[in-house]
Every structure is written in C-alpha cells, then in structure tokens.
Amino acid sequence: MFSENKKNKMVENTSSQNIIAQGTKIVGDLNSEGDIRIDGAVEGNIKTSGKVVVGKTGFVKGTLQGTDAYFEGKISGKLALSGTLTLKSSAHIEGEVIVGKLSVEPGATFNVTCVMKGTVKEMNNGGKRKSETEKTA
Incomplete structure (x- = not known):
C-alpha cells in the first residue's frame, strides 16, 4: 500500500509532454495543460x-498562446506569450x-510586429514621472 501511495504521488508530480513528430500534420486547434514539442506541422490555434x-x-501556421516558447523552426501567424520567447539561429518568425x-x-529571421508587455509595465509608474515617485533625503 505504501508503494501505491508513493507511486501515485510520483504520477501527480510528473508533467505531461505532447509530441507532434516529424512527418505529422495536424489541421485544427490544440489545447493542452502540458508542454508541447512540435517537429511536424500544425495549421490552427495552439493554447497551452x-x-x-x-x-x-x-x-x-496560426495562433500560439502560452507561457514560454523555444523556436528552432517556423511560425507564421500570431504568437502571444506571458513569458519568454527564445529564438535560435535557425528560427523563422513572421x-x-x-x-x-x-x-x-x-x-x-524575425519579421513581425512586436509588443513586449513586461517592459511596458516596468516603465509605467502609475502615470507619474520618476521624480514624482522618488523623494530625496
């Protein structure tokens, strides 16, 4: 019984990874709570x-929404990430x-219109200038 509990805990802590292998083409939307690796082609929207x-x-080809993405391949469409986008030298983004x-x-290759949400938040101090928010002794 102890090993079953231990085994169940191990299964709960394991994250799932979905793999779309080279030579596979998916047309449609993908929704996942786990990580996704794409070596094939996806035409549609991806949300994870x-x-x-x-x-x-x-x-x-489509819209990709998630936290972080690491690209060696290609995307054509909209990419919305709350975290970091990492582009390797072979990446092609449009x-x-x-x-x-x-x-x-x-x-x-990075041919896009780009908005960096994190930078905007850091620069915005509630509409006040830096001199208005800081006091000197």
Missing part, C-alpha cells in the same frame, strides 16, 4: 499553459508577436 518547443523541422521577454540568436 506549458512550454512550447518548435524543432528545426517544426512549422506552425506575423504578430506579444511577449514578456525576447531572446534572439544571430541568424534568426
């Missing part, structure tokens, strides 16, 4: 609370991007 990894052979943070390696 996990991390998305698009391998060198991966291609997404469309609209909304991110918290952006990391781009030299050689990556």
